[in-house]
Amino acid sequence: MKITVLGSGTSQGVPVIACPCDVCASSDPFDKRLRSSVLIETATTTVVIDAGPDFRQQMLRAGVKKLDAILITHTHKDHIAGLDDVRSFNYLTGKAVVVYARPSDQLEIKQEFSYAFSENPYPGVPEFDLRNLSIDQIQIGDLTIQPVELKHMNLSVFGFRIGDFSYLTDVNFIPKDSMDILKGTQILIIDALRKKAHPSHFNLDQAIDVAQHLEVPQTYFTHISHLMGKHSAIEKELPKNINLAWDGLEIEL
Numbered sequence: 001m002k003i004t005v006l007g008s009g010t011s012q013g014v015p016v017i018a019c020p021c022d023v024c025a026s027s028d029p030f031d032k033r034l035r036s037s038v039l040i041e042t043a044t045t046t047v048v049i050d051a052g053p054d055f056r057q058q059m060l061r062a063g064v065k066k067l068d069a070i071l072i073t074h075t076h077k078d079h080i081a082g083l084d085d086v087r088s089f090n091y092l093t094g095k096a097v098v099v100y101a102r103p104s105d106q107l108e109i110k111q112e113f114s115y116a117f118s119e120n121p122y123p124g125v126p127e128f129d130l131r132n133l134s135i136d137q138i139q140i141g142d143l144t145i146q147p148v149e150l151k152h153m154n155l156s157v158f159g160f161r162i163g164d165f166s167y168l169t170d171v172n173f174i175p176k177d178s179m180d181i182l183k184g185t186q187i188l189i190i191d192a193l194r195k196k197a198h199p200s201h202f203n204l205d206q207a208i209d210v211a212q213h214l215e216v217p218q219t220y221f222t223h224i225s226h227l228m229g230k231h232s233a234i235e236k237e238l239p240k241n242i243n244l245a246w247d248g249l250e251i252e253l
């Protein structure tokens with residue numbers, strides 16, 4: 001299994017508006033972050049977690065030519081705004097793109113992209129094959145995927161454990177049952193928004209605590225705001241085996 005970090009950033013502080021801060025003005029490619037998403041590939045199966053506003057650019061940059069499913073963690077715009085661009089995959093395959101989301105998230109997707117679900121859609125609308133996500137394991141090709149319940153302030157969101165890899169974005173609390181599911185994870189990618197506390201995301205110290213509590217051999221942080229500071233500076237402060245993720249990071253597992 002190969003994991004590629006397609007984006008390790010957040011809508012908070014995306015350097016599209018002329019932000020004068022050190023991070024947004026940085027020429028270091030490690031400080032250039034698209035919205036958080038990961039690509040998971042085996043020889044036969046390709047899955048993406050979330051499709052935010054940068055989805056199209058991320059698919060092009062990673063050269064993704066086939067997509068077996070998109071898993072949706074939750075429906076905040078930085079995680080679903082790019083769903084319209086599945087139409088390229090519809091065109092290539094002649095099929096709807098499989099999207100796994102919890103039933104309440106499916107309702108929100110249907111509202112947000114109502115033109116794709118109308119009785120008489122105009123030609124060329126994106127085509128989705130919505131499937132239910134619950135706490136039950138799902139099988140996509142040769143990938144066995146275990147959804148993991150997380151809290152993003154008051155919102156229930158999903159993380160995912162796939163073999164020895166766990167991906168937990170947009171989270172500030174992990175229930176005990178979910179911690180049990182995560183035990184034994186070898187590679188963890190987890191939300192660490194910034195140093196200062198935040199009501200709906202782990203900050204740096206909280207994310208370090210989770211990684212150390214789970215005794216994960218290698219952890220990467222994601223959903224990183226420009227308020228975190230420069231990659232090169234933060235890397236020096238992190239404990240052993242804990243790093244900031246970066247766009248384009250590839251992990252073989």
Ligand SMILES: [Zn+2]
Nearest residue numbers: 074076152170
């Ligand atoms: Zn969110």
Ligand SMILES: [Zn+2]
Nearest residue numbers: 010076078170
């Ligand atoms: Zn987010």
